[in-house]
Amino acid sequence: MTIVTSSWTHPTTGQIRHYINFQEWAPAAGITKENGEYIFPAAQFVPSKRVSGSSLQKLKGFKIWADKNGKITVDNFINFYNWGVDDSAEFAQKLETYFTENGGFDFMGKAEEIQEDAKEVVEGEESPAFNGELTEEETAYIEEKASEGKPGERFETPVDLASEAAEEIAEKHGVSSHVIYNAYLKAKGKRTWEMPTPTWKNFKRQFEA
Incomplete structure (x- = not known):
């Protein structure tokens, strides 16, 4: 069970x-x-x-x-x-x-599937056009990377690793990283912003809010 x-x-x-x-x-x-x-x-x-x-x-x-x-x-x-x-x-x-x-646990099997799908999204050969919204797999990939972070560890904090994951997804779609930052924050119901702005600082502030 x-x-x-x-x-x-x-x-x-x-x-x-x-x-x-x-x-x-x-x-x-x-x-x-x-x-x-x-x-x-x-x-x-x-x-x-x-x-x-x-x-x-x-x-x-x-x-x-x-x-x-x-x-x-x-x-x-x-x-x-x-x-x-x-x-x-x-x-x-x-x-x-x-x-x-x-x-x-119920999440273990699903997590493995999502991680595998997310890996394909980032590492696959195809570059699907970005429609402004992250898929469930892409959102999970960012969160999975963030969960590996170490608070207080320079360049290895949760938001550092989350932003790296976002940059990987941005590269895959051929868009700027701040587009993915905004899409992630939107998916999580957090405040987004108009570009251009100091993107990483805004992402960090909203990610940790």
């Missing part, structure tokens, strides 16, 4: 996070549902027990997400004694193992 996620792009780093809701990760933690009530799993010296209303709210407050490689992070973690783990990192590993063994 593929794990369903919802994606979110960090506005500063450009990192794409794939969030997993409670109903999806509960089975990975051993939480079951019986007669409309959630049940904590039994652990060493501890029997299984009903999840109280207050505990359920705390569980739903966990922010559990996967990066592009499927690595799990658990924010707002509370160590309920039934799980038999020491910290959020160990709990994250527990979930990650379960997800890997039970179908993986």
